[in-house]
Amino acid sequence: MKTIQTKNIVFVTGAFVTNACWDEWRTYFENKGYTTVAPAWPFKNGTAEQLRNRQPNDTDLAALTLEEVIDHYASVVSSFPEKPIVIGHSLGGLMTQVIVNRDLVAAGVAIHSVPTLGVFPYEFSFLKAGWKSLGLFTSLKKTYLMSFKDWQYAFVNTMPLAEQKEAYKKFTIPESKTVARGGLTSAAKVDYKKPHAPLLLTSGSTDNIIPAHLNNRNYKRYVQNGSVLNYKEFENRNHFVLGQPGWEKDADYVLDWLSRN
Numbered sequence: 001m002k003t004i005q006t007k008n009i010v011f012v013t014g015a016f017v018t019n020a021c022w023d024e025w026r027t028y029f030e031n032k033g034y035t036t037v038a039p040a041w042p043f044k045n046g047t048a049e050q051l052r053n054r055q056p057n058d059t060d061l062a063a064l065t066l067e068e069v070i071d072h073y074a075s076v077v078s079s080f081p082e083k084p085i086v087i088g089h090s091l092g093g094l095m096t097q098v099i100v101n102r103d104l105v106a107a108g109v110a111i112h113s114v115p116t117l118g119v120f121p122y123e124f125s126f127l128k129a130g131w132k133s134l135g136l137f138t139s140l141k142k143t144y145l146m147s148f149k150d151w152q153y154a155f156v157n158t159m160p161l162a163e164q165k166e167a168y169k170k171f172t173i174p175e176s177k178t179v180a181r182g183g184l185t186s187a188a189k190v191d192y193k194k195p196h197a198p199l200l201l202t203s204g205s206t207d208n209i210i211p212a213h214l215n216n217r218n219y220k221r222y223v224q225n226g227s228v229l230n231y232k233e234f235e236n237r238n239h240f241v242l243g244q245p246g247w248e249k250d251a252d253y254v255l256d257w258l259s260r261n
Contacts, residue, residue, distance in 0.1 A: 003228075004198060004261050006082050006106045011038035012073050012099075014090025014114070015133065015180060016146050016155075017171040018048050021089070021242045028251050034085075039076050041069050044173065051173040056142040058174060063141075066182025070095050077104045083197075085258065089242055090114055090210065091179070093201070094188055097218075100199055101190040107198040107261065109254050112210045112241055115218045117188040129154035129209035135177030143174035154209040155240045167240060192221045198228035198261040202250065204237025228261050 009029055011022040022038035029036050043061040044051060054061070073095055077084055083106040088096030093113025100108035115121055133144050146154065148168050156164040182188065199222075203215035212233045219231040234241075234250055241250060 002261065004085065004107045004258055006080075006084055007034045008080055008082070008084035009034050009036045010073065010077050010080075010084050010086045011036060012086060012088030012092035012095050013038065013041060013044075014088070014092040015175050016090075016151075016173065018044065018046075018051065018173050020048075021171050024247065025087075025242060025251060028248065029255070032255060037076065039073065042072055048169065048171055048173050052145065054143075055145045055174040058143050059141060061174065061176050062143045062178070064176040064179055065187070066091075066095075066179045066185070067187040069179060070098050070187060074099055074102060074104060082106070085109070087111065087254065088113070090239065091183065094183065097190050097199070098188070100196050101194060103197070105197050107200075107258060108196075109200045109202070109257075110218075111202050111250070111254075112204055112207055112237075112239055113201060113215060113218060114183055114188075114210060115214055116190045116221070117184070117186065118192070119214070119218045119221055121214055123211045123214055125208040125211055126214060130180075133175055133177065133180040135180070138177070140177050142177075144177050144180070145174045146172055155238065156244075157208055157238050158206050158236070159238065159240070159244065163245075167243060171243070193223045193225065195225050196227045196229075198230075200230045200232065200254065200257050202231070202253075203233045204239070204241055205233060205235050206237060207239045207241075209239050230257065 087109040089111040093110030203212035
């Protein structure tokens, strides 16, 4: 029996990028009959250029916590008359898992998700790509902006240089170090044994910052308890999966999964 009846989708944005990263995905799903929203994080309304102009002294963003961002999206999700579908990318994938765990959604899709608490990210590429965002030995009152060199490694590896530069200019924004550190706290915790709405985790074979092996370990932490739980690895997908050429195949798979569950 199909359990996902709603046509409402809330897209949850990850760290380092604006919510405009969902624009093509919103158009795709709206053309398939869905209603979508992709709210910005608190203190992240604006274009990438506008937000970068606040770097590094955006004290409101610098003080933001992961728990506050999750609650922000949970409030949006709870505003719908029926439970919506929630689709999140990267740190937004972690937040999606937490919101699924709160029983607020009809279904959840975590795309190249940051791991939830209890899944130790020992992969070298994860540490190399992400450790600077923690802001160790730097002021938490200042935001962190990923350099283009780090963006190349963490997000857009394997893509032509011109596409890497275009994506950086269009999407990359300052980040809160306190939000990044929140992934190491109880704010990132889920109950892996708890029954939940249908949940899909996806990964990419060429993702450096969130390697496929790490996503698979996150998936395997969940206890098989009769809840719909699936995992899919895509070949030649980096962390810029939402805008990487060929992203439509990923969206097609998510759409098919939603239609089957």
